[in-house]
Structure formats: structure tokens, C-alpha cells
Amino acid sequence: MGILERIKEIEAEMARTQKNKATEYHLGQLKAKLAKLRTQLLEPPKGSSGAGEGFEVTKFGHGRVALIGFPSVGKSTLLTLLTGTHSEAASYEFTTLTCIPGIINYNDAKIQLLDLPGIIEGASEGKGRGRQVIAVAKSSDIVLMVLDASKSEGHRQILTKELEAVGLRLNKRPPQIYFKKKKTGGISFNSTCALTHIDEKLCYQILHEYKIHNAEVLFREDATVDDLIDVIEGNRKYMKCVYVYNKIDVIGIDDVDRLARQPNSVVISCNLKLNLDRLLARMWEEMGLVRVYSKPQGQQPDFTDPFVLSTDRGGCTVEDFCNHIHRSIIKDLKYVLVWGTSARHYPQHCGLSHNLHDEDVVQIVKKKEKEEGGRGRFKSHTTGPARISDREKKAPLKT
Ligand SMILES: Nc1nc2c(ncn2[C@@H]2O[C@H](COP(=O)(O)OP(=O)(O)OP(=O)(O)O)[C@@H](O)[C@H]2O)c(=O)[nH]1
Ligand SMILES: [K+]
Ligand SMILES: [Mg+2]
Numbered sequence: 001m002g003i004l005e006r007i008k009e010i011e012a013e014m015a016r017t018q019k020n021k022a023t024e025y026h027l028g029q030l031k032a033k034l035a036k037l038r039t040q041l042l043e044p045p046k047g048s049s050g051a052g053e054g055f056e057v058t059k060f061g062h063g064r065v066a067l068i069g070f071p072s073v074g075k076s077t078l079l080t081l082l083t084g085t086h087s088e089a090a091s092y093e094f095t096t097l098t099c100i101p102g103i104i105n106y107n108d109a110k111i112q113l114l115d116l117p118g119i120i121e122g123a124s125e126g127k128g129r130g131r132q133v134i135a136v137a138k139s140s141d142i143v144l145m146v147l148d149a150s151k152s153e154g155h156r157q158i159l160t161k162e163l164e165a166v167g168l169r170l171n172k173r174p175p176q177i178y179f180k181k182k183k184t185g186g187i188s189f190n191s192t193c194a195l196t197h198i199d200e201k202l203c204y205q206i207l208h209e210y211k212i213h214n215a216e217v218l219f220r221e222d223a224t225v226d227d228l229i230d231v232i233e234g235n236r237k238y239m240k241c242v243y244v245y246n247k248i249d250v251i252g253i254d255d256v257d258r259l260a261r262q263p264n265s266v267v268i269s270c271n272l273k274l275n276l277d278r279l280l281a282r283m284w285e286e287m288g289l290v291r292v293y294s295k296p297q298g299q300q301p302d303f304t305d306p307f308v309l310s311t312d313r314g315g316c317t318v319e320d321f322c323n324h325i326h327r328s329i330i331k332d333l334k335y336v337l338v339w340g341t342s343a344r345h346y347p348q349h350c351g352l353s354h355n356l357h358d359e360d361v362v363q364i365v366k367k368k369e370k371e372e373g374g375r376g377r378f379k380s381h382t383t384g385p386a387r388i389s390d391r392e393k394k395a396p397l398k399t
Helices: 005-018 022-043 075-084 131-140 154-165 200-209 223-231 253-260 278-288 318-325 390-394
Strands: 062-067 100-106 111-116 143-146 168-170 178-183 186-193 215-219 237-246 265-267 289-294 307-310 333-339 348-350 362-367
Touching: 005 022, 005 265, 005 307, 022 200, 062 075, 062 278, 075 100, 075 111, 075 237, 075 278, 100 131, 100 278, 111 186, 131 154, 143 154, 143 278, 154 168, 154 333, 178 223, 178 362, 200 215, 200 223, 200 278, 237 278, 253 265, 265 278, 307 318, 318 333
Parallel strands: 062 111, 062 143, 143 237, 168 237, 186 215, 237 265, 289 362
Antiparallel strands: 100 111, 178 215, 289 307, 333 348, 333 362
């Protein structure tokens, strides 16, 4: 029997099993079996790179955003509007058949936006180009789930389920479960709080399903069986997702209002170019990018050309910033001077572990160099965090 048939069989068995205390262990075991099969399904066929023809797009810019949605919700129309790169749009389904990249210039950063074919229910099991599309989504920093505001609200759940089936977790944080495989010693099971979804026996049973007989498990929250399986599998990807309801031009104002109030949602109309600026701002927020402007001694920082750091990729400390410029900088570094919201006073002398904020200005002071005086626009006696205003960015920084 193939993997897909076995998945179907287990799903059918789960559907006909009543949920109660007596079936809890059996259902837990089925969940673990299902998760194992889905992981197997994700392994690329032997001899292939995994991406598939038309989907191998090189990463570009400071971040990558994927457009995921059912066919004809307006993904290509949106890409064309936001990036200026033309992607064919039409009223028939599956107009887009490959991955089409475009670039958004926002806040002096470059963000790669990817248009993708529409996906449908069953995509995670290989329907349509579902597997390739989801692989691209996984390679992104955030997902924009594009939905047709005039269609069923169930679409959001269907797509979320498809993405979850391949190990994507949207707008969730990893479960607070410590898990470590051991060579000997059996299973040690502990928790720091009361557990209402799982007990020692069920935990053992799931570990047994994975043929794990020696391990340390510590629950730091009231987690579920699904959470435990996620931690054991260890291959889950936790991503931010913004739900983008397009085509609000064809629905009533009450419905627009209701959709706009859903969590993590933005309502737009590509046809009327409505609310696209809000969508970009939201995308920027979720990406958590940090722009740092480098200030050479005695000169103005270049406010048009930031170094862009990311908490998810690499981190945002002074050390990360230095390494971003050049690996050799750290060995000659004495300290850095920081202006911006991360500084307690201007300029603050900071070491490698200092966390930088978006729009900070940093001057590197090398071991031999003399530091710059505290005079000028960002005075050293300035107290409290303050954003460097747009006006200050434009005005010359006296040094
Ligand atoms: N009323 C309305 N129609 C829109 C809007 N945006 C896009 N459309 C229309 O929706 C249809 C589908 O648009 P596409 O951009 O091709 O959608 P898609 O999601 O890329 O579709 P596939 O590539 O087939 O998955 C086209 O006829 C668009 O003109 C909108 O804001 N309002
Ligand atoms: K279409
Ligand atoms: Mg399209």
C-alpha cells in the first residue's frame, strides 16, 4: 500500500473513532502514525532537488514573502500592483503555473514577493502543484494567505489545514516542551504545570510509536498530543501569516468590517487599490526587520542605505551588525556608539551583545581610533529612547 492510501486509511479511522477518555490512547497513537507518514511524504523523491521545474527561484533582497491562496483570488493581480512585475491575471482558475518573483521596495529595504499557482484541498498530498507551492512557502519568511472576501470563510481553515499537514505552523510559537533523546536510562517524564490533555501513559505510548525508549520529556505548559508530536518530529516551521481578504469591492460594508476585525487580517481591493499601504505596513511589521544605519566617524549616516538585520535570520545584536558588514571587523572593535531607541542616552557606548532596534544609527570605534565628541544633533546628554525623526534624517548631523 502506498503512503497516500495509508494516510487516507488512518484519517478514515480517526474520523469514525469517537473522542472520549477510552479512545484517547488509540487516537494519540493514530495521530503519531499519521505524522510519521506525512513526514515520509515530504521527503523528496530520490535524485530530485525537491523544488521542481518552474519553482527554483533564487532568494533576493532582505526577506521573502509568499502569496498562498485558492485559484483566482487575485494573487497575480496583487503581485503586479505591489512590485510592478507583470504576472498574468485572468478570470479562469490556474492562470499562474509557476513561481513568479517580484520586488517590493519598502522602507529602504528590498523584499522578494513570490506569486504562486493557486492551491486546492488535497494540495499537501500532491494535488495540482500543491507540494511545490508549499515548499516555496516554507522557504519564505512570512506567508500572505490571499482569500476572496466574497467566498466561503471556510477557505481559510482548509488552507491552514493543508499547510499544517506539511509541518507549517502559522502564527503559533513552538510548544513549551523540553525533549531530549538519550542513549540509556528509560523515559523520564516531568511537568512544571498541571496537564489536562496528556498523561504519562499517553506520552510513553507516543514515544513508543516513534521507537524512542530513552528520553527526557519536560512539559512547561499544558500541551496537547499534537504539540508533543510536533516536538518529536522536530521539523516544524513556525511562520507568521497575514490573512489578506481581497475583492472587498464586491461585498457589503458590514462584511468588510467583520473581516477586518479578524485576527491577523487585512482587507484590500486590488481593483480599487484599496488599503494596499496598510497591507505593506502589516507585512513589514510581521517580518520584524531591523534597519541599522552605519555612521562613519565625522560624517553623516547614509539614511538611504541601511543594513537590514532580522531576528529570525542571524539576529540583531551589535555583533550581528558587525559581522553583516565584514567578518574581520570584530577583532579590531573597541566598542560602538549607538543613537536610536535601543540607546539609553545618545550616543551610548555599547558592546557586542547590545540588541539594536529598527532605525538605530551605529558608529564603529576601532581599537586605535579616537572616539567622536558628544556634540551635535544627537547630544550625549539626551536622555530616554527616542526615534530618530524623519526631520533629523534629512537634516545634516553636525559632528
Ligand atoms: N472584483 C475584483 N476582482 C478582482 C480583484 N483582484 C483581482 N480580481 C480578479 O480576479 C480574477 C483572478 O485574478 P488573478 O490575479 O488571476 O488571481 P490568481 O489568484 O492569481 O489566480 P490563479 O493564478 O489562477 O491562481 C481576475 O479576473 C481579476 O481581475 C479585486 O480586488 N476585485
Ligand atoms: K486566475
Ligand atoms: Mg495567478
